[in-house]
Amino acid sequence: MPKFKLETLAGFVLCHSVALLAFFPWFFSWTGVFLLFLGILLTGVLGLNVGFHRLLTHRGFTCPLWLEHMLAILGTCALQLSPAYWVAIHRRHHHYADEDKDPHSPLKGFLWAHLGWVLVRSGDMKAKTVIDRYARDLMRDPLYAWLERNYMWIVLPFAVWAVVFVAGYGAIALGGGSAHDALQFASSLVVWGCALRIVVVWHNTWAVNSIGHLWGYRNYDTPDDSRNSLLVGIIAGGEGWHNNHHADPNSAKHGHRPGEFDFSWEMIRLMMWLGLATNVSLPTPNLGSKFKTVAKTVST
Numbered sequence: 001m002p003k004f005k006l007e008t009l010a011g012f013v014l015c016h017s018v019a020l021l022a023f024f025p026w027f028f029s030w031t032g033v034f035l036l037f038l039g040i041l042l043t044g045v046l047g048l049n050v051g052f053h054r055l056l057t058h059r060g061f062t063c064p065l066w067l068e069h070m071l072a073i074l075g076t077c078a079l080q081l082s083p084a085y086w087v088a089i090h091r092r093h094h095h096y097a098d099e100d101k102d103p104h105s106p107l108k109g110f111l112w113a114h115l116g117w118v119l120v121r122s123g124d125m126k127a128k129t130v131i132d133r134y135a136r137d138l139m140r141d142p143l144y145a146w147l148e149r150n151y152m153w154i155v156l157p158f159a160v161w162a163v164v165f166v167a168g169y170g171a172i173a174l175g176g177g178s179a180h181d182a183l184q185f186a187s188s189l190v191v192w193g194c195a196l197r198i199v200v201v202w203h204n205t206w207a208v209n210s211i212g213h214l215w216g217y218r219n220y221d222t223p224d225d226s227r228n229s230l231l232v233g234i235i236a237g238g239e240g241w242h243n244n245h246h247a248d249p250n251s252a253k254h255g256h257r258p259g260e261f262d263f264s265w266e267m268i269r270l271m272m273w274l275g276l277a278t279n280v281s282l283p284t285p286n287l288g289s290k291f292k293t294v295a296k297t298v299s300t
């Protein structure tokens, strides 16, 4: 019998249950739908992809500290652990990709790679152990140390739920609406803009770990099983060009070939244009010669 992480399981069930309320028309509003997409952009694309992954984990570019911290706070609102723990787990994934010590290898099956590793306790994956080994640089930053040590990474995302609810309720009530209308509108914002947004971003990120090592094509003959997946490339904002990423982890640009659209890279390009992103790592020239270039498509 697997040993579940009970607190994580509780959060998983809570967010999925509230997100499922989106199927009931009472919880619908277009403002909620707008918040869903805005939230995916802010917490998923900017927070996780650009902030946690390409900046904090791989240092694919540099930016002013205030912006780095802002991206890290946005990523924290995605309720996917603290920046330090997330980074440590991901660095370990690159270190042992598709080996026994990989935190989420599909070697143990799709379900394990997708969400089993999130919910089930496994021996040497305790936060302190993994952070000490892989993310001590982040713990030197007082903000990341604070988020890790004080469970603020849990408080913050749920504080957003409360703020959104109160703002939604207040907007209707102050406009002269009834308590019922205010409650309905505020609930729609929480269901669509908070719970569903968190669940969608969870599965997008987890799909990179599962689908990104199982199905798709390979541009480079890396020692791991990483794949480029059109589906994950689209839903996870460019993170699905995962074989390219394993071949060249420090590059801030994951789409290497025409047609490999990388939305997160476009955000970094925008930051470069604004003068906010510097020392940007681009794909290594002649990367194909480092690995045997794989011409054949494994599957689509």
Ligand SMILES: [Zn+2]
Binding pocket: 093, 097, 208, 209, 212, 213, 226, 242, 246
């Ligand atoms: Zn990977």
Ligand SMILES: [Zn+2]
Binding pocket: 053, 057, 058, 090, 094, 245, 249
């Ligand atoms: Zn990575």
